[in-house]
Amino acid sequence: MNVKKVKFIIIGGGLSGLTTANILLEKGEEDFIILEARNRAGGRIFTKEGIDLGATWFQEQHIYTNDLLKKYNLDSFKQYSRGKSVLIYNSMAPAHLFESDPNAPGAKRICGSSEALIKALSKPVTANLELDSPVTSIKMLDHYLEVKVSDQNYHAEKVIICVPPKIAKNIEYTPPLPDNLIEVMQTTHTWMSNAIKVGISYPEAFWKKKGLSGTIIGQIGPVIELYDHCNALENKYSLMGFVNEGLREETKASRKERILTYLEKHLGPEAGNYKSYIEKDWSKEKYTSGKSLKSEYMSPQYGNPIFEKTFLDGRLYFSGTETSSVYGGYLEGAIYSGLNAAKRILS
Numbered sequence: 001m002n003v004k005k006v007k008f009i010i011i012g013g014g015l016s017g018l019t020t021a022n023i024l025l026e027k028g029e030e031d032f033i034i035l036e037a038r039n040r041a042g043g044r045i046f047t048k049e050g051i052d053l054g055a056t057w058f059q060e061q062h063i064y065t066n067d068l069l070k071k072y073n074l075d076s077f078k079q080y081s082r083g084k085s086v087l088i089y090n091s092m093a094p095a096h097l098f099e100s101d102p103n104a105p106g107a108k109r110i111c112g113s114s115e116a117l118i119k120a121l122s123k124p125v126t127a128n129l130e131l132d133s134p135v136t137s138i139k140m141l142d143h144y145l146e147v148k149v150s151d152q153n154y155h156a157e158k159v160i161i162c163v164p165p166k167i168a169k170n171i172e173y174t175p176p177l178p179d180n181l182i183e184v185m186q187t188t189h190t191w192m193s194n195a196i197k198v199g200i201s202y203p204e205a206f207w208k209k210k211g212l213s214g215t216i217i218g219q220i221g222p223v224i225e226l227y228d229h230c231n232a233l234e235n236k237y238s239l240m241g242f243v244n245e246g247l248r249e250e251t252k253a254s255r256k257e258r259i260l261t262y263l264e265k266h267l268g269p270e271a272g273n274y275k276s277y278i279e280k281d282w283s284k285e286k287y288t289s290g291k292s293l294k295s296e297y298m299s300p301q302y303g304n305p306i307f308e309k310t311f312l313d314g315r316l317y318f319s320g321t322e323t324s325s326v327y328g329g330y331l332e333g334a335i336y337s338g339l340n341a342a343k344r345i346l347s
């Protein structure tokens with residue numbers, strides 16, 4: 001069997017793994033690889049046709065995110081919220097309209113979409129990134145860890161798992177990981193792994209012309225949250241939102257019809273005149289969730305201190321947003337854990 005020897009292996013090429021990789025490179029450490037299961041980097045950051053079907057927003061108080069964007073010369077812009085928004089909170093009462101304060105600090109988006117951050121972080125480490133490489137086992141040997149991907153073996157001094165803990169549990173560990181760690185991995189909900197996102201593009205931002213923000217909020221509709229998703233240059237027009245999970249098992253055609261009818265009702269008949277319609281159900285993604293969720297224990301308690309420990313003779317580390325004691329679940333948590341992991345393996 002083929003064996004590749006490196007100093008460090010990063011498992012998972014999402015935001016946390018890529019953040020660690022870039023710090024290693026900055027510190028002059030080139031002897032590492034990133035093993036990514038999917039055929040793309042980014043994990044839960046995924047943009048298609050200019051629409052963020054994964055992560056979108058960050059806030060002013062997310063200092064690590066703001067710093068990282070600055071470092072890679074990426075600009076940001078405020079989530080559009082001007083005009084009237086629609087609130088539907090009761091199936092019997094009519095919809096309500098409300099306006100948010102345009103001067104209030106709000107959610108921010110990345111110019112060029114969230115994928116711009118992944119592109120910027122991937123570029124310096126392209127040579128280290130191995131796609132289509134799902135890790136199936138990690139074995140402790142005398143002076144290194146053996147990591148297996150299909151018929152390729154890797155030997156590394158240290159390995160960082162940057163995969164959601166619940167998914168990382170599927171890797172075979174020899175010797176087995178401690179029971180208390182397995183228990184925490186099993187019960188750490190993967191943030192947003194149950195989300196279904198929808199993106200609809202239009203020839204123009206008809207809602208803005210009508211004095212509407214594009215925001216529709218309401219747990220009882222086919223879309224529970226909808227927002228304007230035009231690009232920063234304001235020359236591509238779309239709406240993006242979260243689909244009601246009650247529609248998960250319906251056909252795409254049926255979901256689409258219900259969503260468009262709902263939008264036509266609340267934004268006007270122009271909502272039916274769309275250019276493209278796309279969706280993504282993250283619960284169907286093997287490397288994020290891997291199963292359809294009926295009911296899920298969703299404790300928001302991230303950053304369990306057990307993830308600060310090392311395993312398999314001090315050679316195995318955990319990272320990723322769910323392990324972060326700072327803004328766990330968010331982009332901010334992924335970046336913080338990535339920075340922290342780099343510091344830990346280099347110390």
Ligand SMILES: Cc1cc2nc3c(=O)[nH]c(=O)nc-3n(C[C@H](O)[C@H](O)[C@H](O)COP(=O)(O)OP(=O)(O)OC[C@H]3O[C@@H](n4cnc5c(N)ncnc54)[C@H](O)[C@@H]3O)c2cc1C
Pocket residue numbers: 011012013014015016017035036037038041042043044045053054055056057058133134135136162163164167168171191192193195196197282287288319320321322329330331332333334
């Ligand atoms: C729909 C949705 C909306 C979101 N919206 C926001 C938002 O607006 N703001 C915000 O702050 N956060 C948001 N998030 C959360 C945000 O996307 C995550 O916090 C962040 O992207 C996590 O990065 P990560 O690197 O920790 O994990 P991931 O992005 O999950 O990366 C893990 C990587 O590991 C890979 N992998 C898995 N198993 C293996 C294996 N066996 N071998 C090799 N590789 C493997 C995966 O393919 C993946 O690339 C959202 C998430 C989703 C899904």
